[in-house]
Structures are given as structure tokens and as C-alpha cells.
Amino acid sequence: MDEKEKLEKQQAGRRAFLGCLGGAVAGGAVAVTAGSVLPKQALAAAATTPESPPAPAAKAYDPTKHKWAFGVDATKCIGCLRCVEACKLENEVALDAHHFRTWVERYVYLDGEDTPHVDSQADPVNIAAAGTERDYRFSNRYKDEKVDKAFFVPKLCNHCTHPACVQVCPTGATFKTEDGAVVIDHTYCIGCQYCVQACPYGARFFNPEKRVTDKCTWCYHRITKGLMPACVEVCPVSARVFGDRNDKESTISKFLADNRVEVLKPETGNAPNVFYVGIDKDVS
């Protein structure tokens, strides 16, 4: 039995144990969630065949040597939503309009109005313009209005320095890696969704298929191989910037040096690591 399989079995056992415990002691939602995960877990163990052992990932990669950060230049964003599409494909996020690891908001100030109209690709009008929930597109809904000011704001998990979501996790399933990404260990997640509520940015969502919480990982499987996150890779106008702050020559270091940047909701004390240029007071 190889390591992976052993681990899988062990986890399945542990889940079963927890499931009973939960059922006996707490009753309630936690047990239901944990219990319903069980069959899939067993399936996972069975599917790992010995002839295709997963290669031990990124041996050469040393997390202690990197400090990742992300930049967004909202003045460049053209709202094409290719980042949203690429993220969904790269990370196998459910292909419907309501589950996103990254998304884009449009802020539109109509003539004579003080508050912006905000919509994103998940807005019914925009879904109708795209034709399906699998294509992402901003509709031309303001073409007959007088628009004072309007801009797009790409959003994603802020991978905070003091992440509230990590604090509330009861199982240690979500954590901040040494190089700065906030990720989820799906084998430990029990789907309680405390973190979804704790996040002030709405960056987390519940994945109903896997019955676990899901979120942006900065494409951890790509950045550890020297690639850019999928959303940065496809952005046609370089509105998204990613890189290593330890490397003074990286695009992100230059982005931070050359621009006056701000973060979303600084008052919450989460200390985001996604830095914005060109957003407005109403963006949060």
C-alpha cells in the first residue's frame, strides 16, 4: 500500500469516527455534513490506483523563500471577464453563475446619482446577455442612460496577513501557507461554513458538489511551478499583476513601488495582500 492510499484510508477512518462522535454528541448540522461526505471519501481511496502514483509535487519549491502578493489596476480592466472564465476552467469551479473564486464588479454612477449601481457577471441581466450561465459577459444595459463615471473592479481572495477565516476554522482545514497563500485542506474541511461568514470580502463560497468550502488559492499549483495564476495569465491588458515581494525585480514589487495602492476594507484589520490602484471610495 503506498503512502497516499494509507493516508486516504486513515482519513476515511477518522471521518467515520468523527461522524459517529458528531452524531452521538452534537447531532445537528455538523454530523450531517461530515456523514454525507463519507461515501465520496471512500470512493477517493478506491480510485487511487498503484500504477499512477501522483508525483510528489514541486520538490524544488521552497515556500519559505517566497512572499506572494497580487496587484489590481482597475483603470486598465476592460471587463472582458476572461479571468473569471479561466479561473473556473483551471480550478474546476462549478460552471454556474453563482460560484466564483474571482469575479469582476462594475460600478456605474448615473448622471445625478450619488450611489453607484453595482453589478457583476452573476447579475441576471448579464447572464441573459451572455446567453448561458457558462459564458461570462457584461451586458450593454446602460447604453441609453447618461453615465457620469463607470469602472470595473476585479476581485478575489485578499490572502490577508491576519485572515479572519483562518481564526474561525474549527478543524485547522484552512490556513495560511508560509509563502502567504490562504488555502483549504479539503480533506479536513467539514463544510461548516464559519469561514464563509467570517470573510469580510465574500471571497469564500460553499462548493455544493464536494460539500466543502472553496476559494481562490492564487492558483497555488501554478505559482509553485513558476507559472502565473490563470487569471493573470489570460488578462489581455495586464490589469492583474502577481509576483514575489522578495524579488525586488518582480512585476508586483515594481507595481507596489510605482503606484499609490490601497486595500479593501482596511478597517477590518485583516491586512489584505491584494493591492488596488484606481478604485473609488464606494468600492469595498
Added chain:
Amino acid sequence: MPKHIVRLLLLLAGFAIVAITVRNHVVDKSFYKIGHYRADAVAEIAQDKPKFQGSASCESCHAVQFTAWSKSIHHSTDVGKVVKCEVCHGPGGGRDPDPGYVHAATGPVHPVNLKLAVPTDSRTTCGVCHEQIAARPLQQRQVVINDHAGTQQCTLCHDAHSPQTFNGSLVATAAPGNAVAGKSKAGACAACHGAAGITNASLPGPTLAGQNQAYLAAALTAYKTGKRSNPIMTGMAATVNSADINNITSYFSSLRCETSASIAAQAAAARKAGAAMCTNCHGTNGVSTSSSWPNLAGQSKDYIAAALKSYAGGQRSNVIMTTLAKSLSEPEIDKVAAYYAGATCK
């Protein structure tokens, strides 16, 4: 020791043993190795196979598209504006289906066991970045799709991989000829096209003066080959031998055209009403943006209207003009014709 204390201690010891066993069973070995989480999870997450492969990976097999693309405006690395292959064609790699929580380091790679799509609806493919909508910054070139393309696909005119290069059927070239030699052969033409290539209401032919040479040459060749036909011109073109085409067309192209300025007052209104979708090719002033497309400035109103009607009616055909002309009503035709006839020549 009193019995009940011993029992209590035994109970506690038993509880401790159970607790430690349970803990060993439940908690992963790597938990707490770095922090309050399973350290092994980091490597597991990092193990997923990337799907997007990058444009450089396409070069070796699709050199034609890659070369066209890498020289195009969609590859403006200097300003950080690059529209990658996989934005339009989808990721070049896939990942094996993920059963439950297992991360997959393997999966199909194009072209072996993954086909990539060729976009068929370019109005959508290109529209996501180029449709004119609120909030899209001005530095991004935008078009009102229905005005700009009618009901056509963008790729009918634009090359998908080099969008500022136009589709072959839209490009005509002609070697520059000798205008002096051309003048000597052009005597016969004056009867219908006017003495200096400028027509008037009593002559049947359109103005040729100042017209783009490549267009004139293409038009004459089209009459000769039968691609374009007209009871008068088909016969006339047959009398021009191929060697003379470049000379004659250079001659007419070198002449100056004239404007019938009287209609100019109508122009602004006419333009608003219908010429928006023409200006990309024929210019706002009737001077075309490509030397292979005909100038309309100073052309007679009747001829422009007649030409549009013959495109619509099928007597004359062109991949672009046919559909555009069909979309115009008769009053609209009159309006644009008046507008261009009144525009100033170059």
C-alpha cells in the same frame, strides 16, 4: 491508598490511554509540523496539474497562426497588452476528473487527447473585449457591434490572428503603372466617364478621377473575367488589354476629382442617419481607409445609389457590400449616397 482513589486513578489512566490512542489515530502526523494545519496538504494542493499552457507552447505546431499573431496588435508586449491563444481557444491542457478530494497531477494535453475549439461565433469571441459598453475604458478600442459589423462575423473582415489585417477578399493590389502611357489609351473612356475622369449628370459612367488605383484595376479585371458584369463596361473592358490596365488606372487615379458641394448641407444629418457603418471602410470624408477600397467622395449620387442597389439585387457582388446593401432601405440608400456625393475629394 483508599480503594475509591485507586479506582479513580485507574479510570483516569484508562481515559488518558483512550485519549492518546484516539489522538494518534485522528491527528495526521504532519499536523502542527508548521502550524495548526496538516503540513502535507500544502504539497497536495501544489500537485494539481496546470491547465493553461501559455502561448509559447503553441508555436511549434501552429507556426502560421503564431507568427501572424505575434506580429499583430494582439501581441503588444511593450504595453503589456497580449491576447493569448488560450483566451480564445480554451486551455491546452486538462486534468483527470477529481474523485472527491484527490488532487490530480495528470490529465490530457492538446493535441493528443484534447481537442481545442475553433470559435465560430466571433461576434461573441471578439465582442467580450471590443463591444462598446459602459465602464470599458476608452483606451480599449470599441465598436457598436451592429453598426460596425451589421449581422456579419468579425472574421469575415478581420483576420482572427492579426485583426488589423483584412480578409483576402478585401485586399486588392496593383503594381503602379505609367500614367502618361495610360492617358494615351484612355481616350475611349471619356465618352462616358468625362474628359478628366469626372462625370456629370448626362454621362452614364461614374467618376474615376482620384479613385484608388488598386480598386480601379480590380474593377476592370472583374469586368474582364466576368466577376462583375455590366452591359456597357463588360464590352469596354474587353478592349483594354491586361498590360494596359495598370497604366490606365494610374492615369485616372492621378487626376483630381471634383465635389458637387451643393448637397453638402445635408451631409451632417445624412451621416447621422446611416453612414456610421460605412465610415470604417469608406472614411467619414469618403476617402477609403484602404487603398484597395473605392473612394466615394465626389462620386455621383446616382451612381452610388445604383451601385448599392446592384449589390442588393445581386447584379454585383462583394462579400461585404452585398450584405450591407441589403440591410439598407431605399430612403437610406438615397441619404448615404447624397452624403458621400457631397463629401470633399482628397
